Amino acid sequence: DADVTQTPRNRITKTGKRIMLECSQTKGHDRMYWYRQDPGLGLRLIYYSFDVKDINKGEISDGYSVSRQAQAKFSLSLESAIPNQTALYFCATSDSRGMNTEAFFGQGTRLTVV
Amino acid sequence: GQQLNQSPQSMFIQEGEDVSMNCTSSSIFNTWLWYKQEPGEGPVLLIALYKAGELTSNGRLTAQFGITRKDSFLNISASIPSDVGIYFCAGLRNYGQNFVFGPGTRLSVLP
Numbered sequence: 001d002a003d004v005t006q007t008p009r010n011r012i013t014k015t016g017k018r019i020m021l022e023c024s025q026t027k028g029h030d031r032m033y034w035y036r037q038d039p040g041l042g043l044r045l046i047y048y049s050f051d052v053k054d055i056n057k058g059e060i061s062d063g064y065s066v067s068r069q070a071q072a073k074f075s076l077s078l079e080s081a082i083p084n085q086t087a088l089y090f091c092a093t094s095d096s097r098g099m100n101t102e103a104f105f106g107q108g109t110r111l112t113v114v
Numbered sequence: 115g116q117q118l119n120q121s122p123q124s125m126f127i128q129e130g131e132d133v134s135m136n137c138t139s140s141s142i143f144n145t146w147l148w149y150k151q152e153p154g155e156g157p158v159l160l161i162a163l164y165k166a167g168e169l170t171s172n173g174r175l176t177a178q179f180g181i182t183r184k185d186s187f188l189n190i191s192a193s194i195p196s197d198v199g200i201y202f203c204a205g206l207r208n209y210g211q212n213f214v215f216g217p218g219t220r221l222s223v224l225p
Contacts (some may be wrong), residue, residue, distance in 0.1 A: 004156075008189070022169055023120075033213075035215075040217065041217065042202065042215050042216060042217040043157075043202070043210060043215040048212060055219075060213070065217055085151050090157070094213075100163050101145060102145075102147055102159055103147070103159070103204065103213050104159065105149075105156035105157045106156050107155055107156045108154070108155065108156045110154075
């Protein structure tokens with residue numbers, strides 16, 4: 001089983017709809033991240049959380065919101081989806097309490113807004 | 115915006131050849147990470163580097179933390195078809211800060 005699980009894996013939604021992407025982890029990490037990936041642009045940070053109830057904006061947070069109600073879960077919402085939010089979305093975790101810090105990714109959610 | 119540069123952007127090689135790619139920055143990083151992403155999947159961590167000058171191997175992969183702390187290199191020896199994918203570098207400046215990712219190097223291996 002994956003340590004970082006994203007649901008759904010694929011989603012097609014209509015413009016203007018609200019949609020939520022879920023991420024859960026069994027790694028026991030305190031930090032969680034949401035990234036967006038577009039062709040040729042690499043990974044761009046949307047939001048991140050260093051602990052439960054801690055929420056921080058990344059470089060492209062407009063049009064998105066997040067919720068971190070439990071250490072193992074971090075959800076990303078698009079309040080009113082628009083076509084240019086069509087992308088591949090990744091959740092990631094890291095552990096701030098160890099000597100080394102590495103990010104571990106989920107399998108991704110492919111979102112299409114029509 | 116992105117602060118890491120990766121080169122080459124893409125490469126086509128013959129099976130069995132060695133591959134070299136690099137990641138550079140104008141800023142110093144204290145951790146360098148190398149990831150591989152296959153189509154439809156999330157990035158998977160290949161190698162992590164924590165000290166300037168460090169050379170670390172993972173099977174046929176070898177990565178180095180540049181002594182200036184502004185670059186890192188990844189080499190793949192004797193490439194095979196399953197090496198196909200996008201290779202990302204990531205840097206972490208300091209504890210408490212966020213990861214910075216490069217745009218990736220797309221590797222294609224021709225049989």
